[in-house]
Every structure is written in structure tokens, then in C-alpha cells.
Amino acid sequence: MESLSNRKKVVSNKKMTFMEKLYFPAILGGMWITFKHLFKKHNTVKYPEVKREFAPVYRGQHVLKRDEEGRENCTACGLCAVACPAEAITMTSEERKKGEEHLYREEKYAATYEINMLRCIFCGLCEEACPKEAIFLTDRLVPTYFERNDFIYGKDKLVEPVDQRVDISKRQLTGKRPA
């Protein structure tokens, strides 16, 4: 059968010719290749000073969004926890009391919401499952810690502060399937 890649090479155990046995032509050829590489542009990114740009659809640390009035979107429905293949998400829900309308958008809200960043595989299924547009993955990196407990992110780290909104437009506007 003809090979599709057109890169097929027939290997044979033929005896090496005298020139091949000398090794020197092959060695010089190899050295010429490495010599050419001396002057090629290097691909190194000097990390702490220079940071490579993430892909627009990069899936990093999660954020729990608030709406325009600063109320939390999450209603603790638990769909993200169900969708999560790594079982990284847990939460407890509570009923919104009188006078908390400016904090939570609907009657039910997540009292605690925890993502174990060691379990999380950053697949983005929670984002896909969420009916309230509450959880999104961002282009931020989860830093490293010395203790395992530190990787369990609560609402203090996940919910975006009112005055420091997290931009999610880049990932959300790129390559999204039409609704």
C-alpha cells in the first residue's frame, strides 16, 4: 500500500559501503547540522521576567462571579459538583434572609463553596454545567503551597471582590459554541 505521508523509508540490512564504514562523512554532516544550530534563534522564554501569553481559552483558577449590582450569582444548585469528574467541588446552601438582597441574587445561596485545587483537573465542566453563569475558569494560575489544606479554596478566594472584578471575556468570547 502506498504510504499516505510519503515519508516511508525502506530499511534494509545491506552491507555498508567503504565510505559509510569510514563514518567521517556522516559525522561531518552531523557536525554541520549542530553548527548551524549555533546561530539559530533560541526558543527560551525567561520566565519570571518574561511571561508567555496564555491561549485565549486557557482554563485556570476559577472565579465565582457577581452580577452588575454586586450580588453573587451562585444559588448552590450543586450542578457543578455533580458535573465535576474529579469531585473537587463541595458546597452547603442556605436561605437568603431579609436584608441580604444586596448580597445574593436569588433566595438560595452558597454558604460555603470549596474547590480542592489538588483534585481539580481544570476541565471546565463546572463552567459548562452552571445554569446561573456563576462559575467561570480564568487565565490565572493556582500558586503552590507547602500544605495540602491550603489548596482547598473557599469563598474567600473564589468569589470575585466587588471592587476588583475578574475579566472572563477573553475565554468566554473565544471559540464558544453558538448557543
Add this chain to the structure above:
Amino acid sequence: MIIKLIIVVALFAITLGIAAYLTLMERKVAAWMQDRIGPDRAGPFGLLQPLADGGKMFFKEDFRPTNADKWLFIIGPGIAMFTSLITGAVIPWAPAIQMATESIAIQVADVNIGILFIMGAVSIGVYGIMIGGWASNNKFALFGAIRASSQMISYELAMGVSVITIVMMTGSLSLNKIVDMQHGFWQDGWFSWNVFKQPICFVVFLITALAECNRAPFDLPECESELIGGYHTEYGAMKLGFFLFAEYVNMFISCAVISALFFGGYNFPGMDHFSGLTLTILGGLVFFAKTFFFIFVFMWIRWTLPRFRYDQLMHIGWKKMIPLALINLLITGVVIAYTEGWFSKNKDSESASNAKVEQPLGVNTSLEKTKTGNSL
């Protein structure tokens, strides 16, 4: 006496300094050949990297395995370091400074058997590796030591034969004489450097020098991938540093020997226009430039070629290098005998010395014929 002392100390310091910076050069060359940058964090362009590495070596725990032989374990790296450092003593680093009454040679000792001294010291260097590998009480270290000793002994033969060829052409074992013979660049209608008179000999010497230095593609004694470092598997701290350092000193010295034996040492084209101190400094610079070129070639080869298999190593050493060197030696001998007039009835010394000029060409052409004929 004082001048000699200065030269000794200077040579010691320069050798160690160069060996230290060869580690950086090696890493840089490797990086560039692999499209990387290489170490650039310690100081500008990573120039302080060797100091950082050396400092690290000093502050590490001086570990010794329980079942290792204590004294041999210490002596091993010591011998390796010692032998590699003393080889630099007989190399003429620059043309002698001509003073009114005397001439000061830029050389620690003008031994009249200089090249023999180097060969001997290099042979003793095997003991450092062998003792170190044996004393570690570790199978990988022992394997490395065995490989190192068999490899170095095998390749020393071919190296010795190729050196004898040069010695026969010069008529002296003194490195001074060998370098002086290659005065300038063009002499008596042919290049004066030995590489143009003895190219086959040069190739043999270069390959065996690679093997003697345990450099890739002959780095079987310390192949990281199969022997975890070989003879220095069990070593750490500065004792490991000594082994690694000795290797780089060896590389520096063998490159200096290559440039002295084959590339005219401190001789350079148009050197007759200079004299005195200028000539000495220029000659020294030229010599170091040649040495560094060969060091670069060594590194270049290391980062290009994969390692030979053990049987291939022995095959090349015994079945190719030694016959090649021997045939080269034989032909050189015959040509020298012919030009000296041994075969002619009337021994005219005048015509003999004239005819000697033709010898290099004769060697080249006759050798090419033999090479193809013998299917080496």
C-alpha cells in the same frame, strides 16, 4: 628560579581557571546547539556560574559509603587531579623571551622527553579513575572503572603510535623541538605545521585524545544513562568536583598538546615580523586561540554524536585506529629513510636534506593509496 616559580604558579592558576570556565563554556555551547540560552542567572551572561558551582561543591556533605575503602576513596580523585595538572608542565606555552644574556622559556620544565612525560602522566591518570571506582564498592562505579581502564589502555596504543610518527619526523621527544620544527606557516615549499604533513596521524590522535579524555562519543566510563555516572557514582562534594575538574583540565591539556603537536603550537603565519616580548605575547595568544578552538571542537563533537557501544569502541580502537596508525608509521618511516638516503648507494647528505622537503607530499599521496587498498 623566581621566574620559574612565577610560571608554575601562573600555569596552575590559569589551568584551574580555564578548567572552571570550561564547565560554563560546555554548558553554553550545549545550550546554543540545542537552541537554548544556557546558564545566565549568576552574573552577566552567567559568568559567575563556575564560582557558584564550585561553592556548592565545597559546602556539600562529604559523604563516604560505609563499605568504601576510606583511603583509596580519597586517593582516587587526588590522583586524577594531580596527574591532569602535572601534564601542563612540559608544554611550551609561548616563544621564549629573548633577553640580552639569556632567554626565558615560557614553560615550567623543558624536559627533553616532554611528550613521553605527558603520555606517562596520562597513563597514571587511569589509576585515579580505577582506584576511585574500585574503592566505591559499587557495581556501577566498578563497571565505569573497568570500562575506563580498558578504553584508555586500548586507545593509548594508537595514540602512542601516532605520537611516534611525529617524533620520527622531528627527531626529538622534546615538545620544544617539535613546536620549533613547525616554525611559521610556510616553509621550504610546503606548510610547516604537522597537520599538513601528517593528516592521518592527526585524525588518529584527535580520536584517541577524545577517548583518553573520556569525552563523548567515548564517554562509556561515565555514561549517565546506563552507569549513573560510572566511576564517580558514589562521589559527592569536592571529591566529585575533583573528578569533574580533572576531566576538564585533561581536556584543556590534550587540546594544548594537539595544537602543539599538529598545529604548530605558538607558531603563526608571519611570525618572523615580530620579535621579543611582542612575539611572546602574540605567540601565547595564538597558542591559546588554537587550544580553545580544539576545546570547542571537543564540545562540538560531544553535543553532536551519540555514544559508541562497548564492542564498537574496542573495534574502532584495536582494529581501525592501531592498524591505521601503524601503517602511517611504516610509510613515514620508509619515506624518511628514503629521503635520508638510506636506499641510495652514494650517501649525499646535501641532497638528502633537500629531498627531505618533499617528504610530506610523499607521505600524503602514498598514504591515500594504502588507505583505499587496505579497506580500513
